[in-house]
Structure formats: C-alpha cells, structure tokens
Amino acid sequence: MRVAARVIVSAPPEAVWSVISDPERMLSFMSGVTRWEVAGDHPIGLGARYRMLFRVGSAEVGGLIEIVEFHAPRDMAWTSVTGLDQRGRWRLRTAGEGRTRVELRLAYGVAGAGLTGWIAERIAAPVVSGHLRRSLQQLKRLVEHEQMRERAAVRRAARAG
C-alpha cells in the first residue's frame, strides 16, 4: 500500500532539509511516531540506520530502517531492514522564491501475509495517511516558525546596530 502527502512550506528547501534530516528532531513533528533512535554510529546521511516505531491501531509498528538515498536538499529515501516492509521518501522541490514543495511518501506492507495482509494494509491506510498529513502540517509550522524567528532576530540586530 502506498500513501503520500504534500505541503507547501514558506521556507527555502535547505531550511526544511535541516529539520527532516536530523534524527533528533523527528519526534518533534512526526505524528504517530513513538520512537526514532539512531542505530549504529552514523547518525545522518547515506547508510544511517534508525530504529523507529509508529502507532497504528493497537500496535506500534516499524523496525530498523536504513537511508538508501541522500541528496541534500532534495531527496532522502529509506527502506526497512527488519520489521514492517517499508520504503519511504522525502521529496523537496522549490516552488517559487523562498517556498518549498514537500512530499512525503510511504509504501508499506507485510510480504507473504496474503489476504489478511492485503486487508490490513487497506484498513490501516487512512490512519497512516492521516499521520503523514499531520506530520507535514507540523513540519510546516515548525520550519515557518523558525524562519519567522530568524527574520525577527535579524531585524532586532539591525535596530540595535
């Protein structure tokens, strides 16, 4: 099952990228995520591994994931090593001056689970896609807030100078 969500953030791609590529900030905006820990000694970049879980229905699902594509500030993709089969992607594109189109995609399932797997994936889809939409809204708020505060700081400095 594949779900996706999109949002336009009023900030340059670099500002969004600095948030989504930082494992320590994941829990601050990702909806439904209950755990996001660095596994191994390589916290950011290609080959970085995270142990992550998110709540869907009565279980926390997820497992170990690995970053398999890392092109700052445009694309970051991951795939599962253990746990739920998943492949996800952050896709950042410029949408005019100082604006970024952010897309978050997630394909998930349990290989070999047959009919019950098929049904479960579809029943979970509205919940998962709700989490994605909410995550993007929270990301937008977080990044735009930071942008605002940075601009305010610049104005303050100018006044003081």
Add this chain to the structure above:
Amino acid sequence: MAQSGVATGARRNGNVAASDEAISNRKPAPSLLSRVMRGVAEQAQRRIPRADLDERDPDFIRERLPLMWLLASLWYRGEVRGLGNIPDSGPVLLVGNHSGGNMTPDTIVFTLAFNTYFGVERAFYQLAHNLVLSMPALGSLRKFGTVAASPANATKALETGAALLVYPGGDYEVHRPSWQRNRIDFDRRKGFIRLALEQDVPIVPVVSIGGQETALFLTRGERLAHLLALDRLFRLKVLPISLALPWGINVGDMLGHLPLPAKITIETLPAIDLRAEFGPEPDLDEVYDHLIRLMQETLDALAAERRLPVLG
C-alpha cells in the same frame, strides 16, 4: 488458551502419579467410563509435544501479524502501554494476569504488541497448558513460541536469553467469574518467582483488563472438575461454566467461543530486579504479596478508566 503456572506443573504431575496409584489400589476393576477417560487422558498426554524451542518460526509469526493486528485493533480495540519498560535485550520473565476463558484475548493483543515492538527476531516464548498444545487445531501455536508449561521448559527458554510470558494464575484465573474480572488471582502460585530467582532475570508485570468481559463467566466448576477426576487425569482444576456465543450455556469451553468485542487494555510495569529490591535471599511470600499488590493497584486504575463493560 488457558495458560498455566510453572511450579504447579511439577506439583500436579506428582499428584497425577500419586493419585493414579491410589485409584488402582481402591478400584481393582475400573468401570468402562473411567477406562475411557484414562484412554483419552493417555492420548492427550501422548499428544503433548516435546518442548522444542526451535519450533518458533519468526517468518510464520510475521506473516500472521496482519491478521492479529486486524483482530486486536478492530475487534478488541487493543491498547498496550509501557512496552518500553521491558528491557531491550536479554532474558526477562513477563508475568501476566490471565482473562477471557480459553480464547484469551489478552494473549493475542500482547503477542502482537511484543512482536511488532521488538521485532519477530527477538525470541519470545509463552507457557501454555498442556491440553492447549495437544489440541490438533492449535498446533500452529508452537510456531508462535508457545511451549508446554513446565519448569524445565521455562528454564530452557530463559537460558537461551529469550523473553518468557507466564500466566501464573493459569486455568484457575482465566475462568474466574465475570464479577471478579478486576481481581488478580494467582491462587498463591509462586513457581514463577522461584524461576526468576534461579535464572536471575528481571520480572516485568503485565496487567490486562477486559478479557473477562468477552463472555459471562459464571463459575470455575472446581467441584465438578474434581468429581469427574479431570484434575487427576488432565491437570484441569476447573470445568468452567459460562454464557457465551454461540453456545448459550458453555460447559468446559473446550471448543472455545465467540468472544464479545470487549476493549482490551494492557499495561506493562517497570522491570523488577528481585535481588536488588528484596535482598540476596528474597522471601517468596514477600515478593508474591508485593507483586500481587502492584498488579492489583494497576488493575484498579485501569478499571477506574472504564466507563462501560465491553465497550470500555
């Protein structure tokens, strides 16, 4: 899936031998009925699989997780809290209260939660009553890591560094009347504490609520079980009677029943290192009373959250 305590296995096995002798002394020519019962008991005994921890099959479990997820999420609206209290690795003894007759919804919800939280790669075994494992339709439980309740099996599982789930209350607790649904009742069985001390593993209490609302459990039927000699022949102390779908009056619950969609909530408590908390030679009764009190308080809190039976 009435699961059973650890120490009781040995004690009751001892009883089986002793009482068999007593029967043969008293009754030189057993009646046809008792011969048939003996025959069935022997067949059941023979069917009890040797404990082979290797029968646990992570791929099999993984492929069944979606079905369990559907059941747990849609039917039971399961909620499992505090899984982070279970140590991330190493052997651990998970001690749960047991509810819901032979259908044991709490086990389904917890097994799903454990396997998705830690991954099917982490070895996780559950002790079950011999009769459960000898039922032909339930053979696949062994692939989930369910092994017959005995001190030897429990020791073996913990020695391999696995997480082990035991329900000390076993068949006694699982068939308690519905009006005792919010009561922890291990029948003073303390084998699990001895096991944790011998293996020097932490105990993690797992408290669940809602299972006893999946049918109207009326009585354990202990006297009936004794009269029919089920305790001696099958290690069954109870012959429960309940009102359950689709049977109406359900005696024995041997064929299971259709559980009502009661909301199941499970809370996992912080791990207890017995020797750190109770000294180098802990007193079994003190540990037992402490654990029961702790679990009962948690169950009371969970009960206070519930507004309506079944709906939760």
